[in-house]
Amino acid sequence: MSSGEFTGFSDDCLNFLADLAKNNNKAWFEENKPRYQESVLEPSRAFVRALSRRFPGELRSGLVADPRINKSLFKIYRDTRFSKDKTPFKTHVGLWFWEGDKKRMEWPGFYFHLEPNRFFVAAGMHHFPQTILPVYRKAVVHEKLGAALSELDAEMKKKGLELSGRHYKMTPRGFDKEHVNAKFLLFNGLTLGRESLPGPLVNQAGLVDHCLKIWQEMLPLHNWLLQMLKTV
Template structure:
């Protein structure tokens, strides 16, 4: 084993008065990107727990504490929000065992086992991503949102046109349909929105932002701005049919 590949000793975590993540956190992510193998990760798992998992749980906990004010239906224990570092490779041609980021997903109560609207955060070696909305909804939920759009599309347009929202986020509508969805009027004024496969917001920030003491405050600003859109998207899903399905994401 080369010296550069040897696991380094875990450094003490910075206090909340300083920062959550540190250079050692990013160094681990860069190493994982180059060495996505069990024989590399296993001896470094204690380091992962110290420089990535522990600070990520702390960030989640503090962000969630602030969400009580503007997204109370998404308040959950930090362990239930943090996504597992392990990839599910059963149905994938890519058999690398680990994700290249640490991530969290704040789902809405009652929609934990589906793809309802929520809030997302991840840190990788390249970026800090903050996002919100509905991603890759199941067929029933896709239809529910489209049906809701028929009479409420002006509401959604108003939310998407918000000045602060447009300053902070980039919309992500997925791959648009090339023609009107089946069963919907072709001349409906909401057709541009009806052709969407998802309704989401995304912000990719420089990875250095994760090292700053104001990280939680900044994430909360993004989530607070996106909260009305997430609430709107979940309105038609609360009454949508629910089936017992496995969790979409691997969570701790």
């Protein structure tokens, strides 16, 4: 694969991730690091570069597609400090494209996920920061933004998509549990996702087109979140 050219994720990308799941230790990873770089890291960067050229005209011009680790590429090393699972490595490819010059995980964006038996793309905000959660709740019951959220919910359902993010069991204090949008008050994030098994398309350059098409369907959620955040 030449620099900047995305031709798909090879079979060995998925094979490497499957092998890593069976040998999730630092010694095995170090021994197989060249394979990781060739089969996982390089095509991931090429995929990000390909999308960076397409986003302005086909999705959003303000999206950040940066092929560096801890930018659009999530690092493969797991943070195990507060986890019972002490395996050191992630066994999937995770890519994130966020809006504007804000902190990457505190602003809306589009997500790509690939592992041996799971492939999905998503949009939204997985977890609202504590500074944003009160703003989101006010937007849910706001006359215009709340109505737009209800319309968005109905529109996405027609496309076979479901808004996700429910976390709380009880309506937060100070809000009406009978409100038409009450279910959204139980959310601590707001996302859409479309999932499938990895198919032949994963191995092809056409994966870029496929992901863009799905993200275009999800764009109304992204736009709603941006409108919500304008009130911050």
